[in-house]
Amino acid sequence: MTSEDTGRRLRVVVVGTGMIAAVHVRAARAAGADVLGILGRTAERSAQVAAQLDLPRGYASLDEVIADAPDVVHVCTPNDQHHPQALAVIRAGINVVCEKPLAVSSEQAGELERAAAEAGVVATVPFVYRFHPMVREVRTRIADGDLGRLLAVHGHYLQDWMLDEDSSSWRVDAGSGGLSRAFADIGSHWCDLVEFVIGEPFRSVSAATDIVYPTRPAASGPSFSGSPDPDPIADADTRAEVTTEDTAVATFRTEQGRIGNVVISQVAAGRKNRLWFEVDGTRGSAAFDQEQPESAWFGNDTGAQIVVRDPAQGSPDQRRLAIVPAGHPQGYLDAFAAFVVDTYTAVRTGVAPDGLPTFADGARSARVIDAVVASAADGRWGAIA
Secondary structure, X not given: OOOOOOOOOOEEEEEOOOHHHHHHHHHHHHOOOEEEEXXXXXXXXXXXXXXXXXXXXXXXXXXXXXXXXXXXXXXXXXXXXXXXXXXXXXXXXXXXXXXXOOOOOHHHHHHHHHHHHHHOOOEEOOOHHHHOHHHHHHHHHHHOOOOOOEEEEEEEXXXXXXXXXXXXXXXXXXXXXXXXXXXXXXXXXXXXXXXXXXXXXXXEEEEEEEOOOOEEEOOOOOOOOOOOOOOOOOOOOOEEEOOOOOEEEEEEEEOOOOEEEEEEEOOOXXXXXXXXXXXXXXXXXXXXXXXXXXXXXEEEOOEEEEEEOOOOOOOHHHXXXXXXOOOOOOOHHHHHHHHHHHHHHHHHHOOOOOOOOEHHHHHHHHHHHHXXXXXXXXXXXXXXX
């Protein structure tokens, strides 16, 4: 690889046809890539979704994708497919973006991390909330010491898409989604974001989880609206036992021994995607809500202020990601596109921009998930490797 960015258009394929796959297609296009096509669970589905997304090709198999030798493959399939598909792509010497959780176990995630390092490919995980400009502003101020010594961190990530007991998805099935659902799906985002912002890892955890409905429809339904071609709605008359959690509460100890706490829920009525955190320090506090991503809250013992995203002021990292003038809102899709832009920059130059989440971060997240699951099962504090 070269350290010079030639700006050439990368050739990209997306594996998966659900809601998040469509987001990857849009982000890849926004980042200036040529999206060659898409791979679904069958050749027919691939062709159907390719037509809906105006893509040149629907692939019949992963072997066909690899034979086309794209620069990057985006893996956006159910969790149990991440490991075999990403590993095949890596072994072919192709750069890869793989959705989180990186795998259904920390062992599989670790294997992917090692394989990517050995192959010398760029391998990233879309922890895209890192790419909200005001997240970078909070991170910079913490690193600069504006908040003083860390005292505590707390927050939540709340959704309501599983509130109805007749709602279901492949994510409910532990065979497809893994032993954890809510925490692996969204708690992983919160933990990655907070560790990224405070610059300090969580080292131990005490967790509790809850399953609010003992059964849900057995067939796979759509995870969210917005999929180009969602699976059929599940039949509520055919039900299966639920073994993955709807809610979770986790208390952490950081490397320096401070306390962190998070509430995770996919059954919080009216909450669509509220990822919120607050960091409290000896000199001040900071809070960020990704549903209001244009601003961050900063407080001290004399008052508080709301700081808005502005490419004309603030930290260099915030200004780099602030792509439109203040008052012209940026949001989730912009953060996702920024993640993809930085991934493609790493592919073209061999140099990863600061803050780019790699398979090392994905493997770290998998270890946190495993520790949460273990603690919830035995009721004890557990170490996070």
